[in-house]
Amino acid sequence: MGFDQNWEKSYANNTHLSVWPWSDIVSLVNRHFKGLISLGRGARVLELGCGAGANIPFFRSLGMDYSAIEGSPTIVRQLHERYPDLIDKIRVGDFSQEQPFQNIFDIVIDRGSLTCNTTKSIRNALQIAFDSLKPGGGFIGTDWFSINHTDFKGGQQFDDEYTRNNHTEGQFVGVGNVHFSDEPHLRDLFSKFEILFMEEKIFQRHVPKDNHQFASWNIVAKKHTC
Ligand SMILES: C[S@@+](CC[C@H](N)C(=O)[O-])C[C@H]1O[C@@H](n2cnc3c(N)ncnc32)[C@H](O)[C@@H]1O
Numbered sequence: 001m002g003f004d005q006n007w008e009k010s011y012a013n014n015t016h017l018s019v020w021p022w023s024d025i026v027s028l029v030n031r032h033f034k035g036l037i038s039l040g041r042g043a044r045v046l047e048l049g050c051g052a053g054a055n056i057p058f059f060r061s062l063g064m065d066y067s068a069i070e071g072s073p074t075i076v077r078q079l080h081e082r083y084p085d086l087i088d089k090i091r092v093g094d095f096s097q098e099q100p101f102q103n104i105f106d107i108v109i110d111r112g113s114l115t116c117n118t119t120k121s122i123r124n125a126l127q128i129a130f131d132s133l134k135p136g137g138g139f140i141g142t143d144w145f146s147i148n149h150t151d152f153k154g155g156q157q158f159d160d161e162y163t164r165n166n167h168t169e170g171q172f173v174g175v176g177n178v179h180f181s182d183e184p185h186l187r188d189l190f191s192k193f194e195i196l197f198m199e200e201k202i203f204q205r206h207v208p209k210d211n212h213q214f215a216s217w218n219i220v221a222k223k224h225t226c
Contacts, residue, residue: 002096002121003071006176011052011075016175018051021058022111024142024218029058029107032196032220033138036106037062046105046132048095048125049113053079056086067103069095096121099128106134112143115179115216119160122179122189130192133223139193145180146200146215152180170212181217193221 010016029037036043043064047055050068052075059066067089070076076092083090091100096117108129114122129139145152147162155167158177162185165177172178181189186198197220205212 002094004176008072018054044105045107048110069093096124110141115144118163135225139221142218144217147180148215196220
């Protein structure tokens with residue numbers, strides 16, 4: 001199972017419309033891909049699951065050649081209205097099944113999108129991302145939920161031990177599949193890549209005092225040069 005229609009429903013209901021660039025993406029691109037930033041127009045970036053396009057202004061401000069695959073036709077239609085010059089570059093599709101572009105990319109970006117899939121679909125998506133990268137190209141994944149997130153205990157297990165759905169409370173209500181990772185699982189998923197950076201963010205809520213813990217992973221990985 002790949003793209004989950006809950007996302008199409010969310011966008012049709014005008015929810016989950018994040019439109020500000022995500023700061024971890026900005027930091028990690030700057031920290032790990034400075035060379036590509038200086039390349040400017042020459043650098044090609046592919047976003048997996050662009051949603052409402054929060055990261056688009058950032059990559060355009062760097063002069064990068066931006067493309068994206070997104071499963072929701074509703075949100076892609078809205079992006080085409082906002083960015084008519086990206087009509088051929090933002091395509092409706094399931095990133096765990098296909099990469100519709102002929103291009104080979106310098107960076108593949110994923111902010112919270114692969115983590116909406118099962119382990120099997122994530123493996124497929126990472127293989128497609130790997131094949132889409134130039135040798136030496138990089139993958140940046142942010143906000144991959146961690147098994148240390150409170151909501152790993154919520155909802156029901158689906159398809160594999162790391163994937164849950166049907167959350168009835170918390171931030172994952174109505175979004176369908178949510179995948180939670182630990183370090184060995186990430187190392188296994190990224191075994192074809194060289195992992196350059198991996199961090200787990202843990203935020204413990206103190207007010208209100210409800211013992212809630214947010215936890216997610218950021219990862220930067222590289223395709224070997226040969
Ligand atoms: C949490 S949103 C993140 C959106 C965007 N990356 C951002 O940072 O604002 C996850 C997005 O991934 C898309 N998505 C999830 N699984 C997908 C799949 N298998 N193929 C295509 N899109 C997918 C959803 O439709 C949704 O737009």
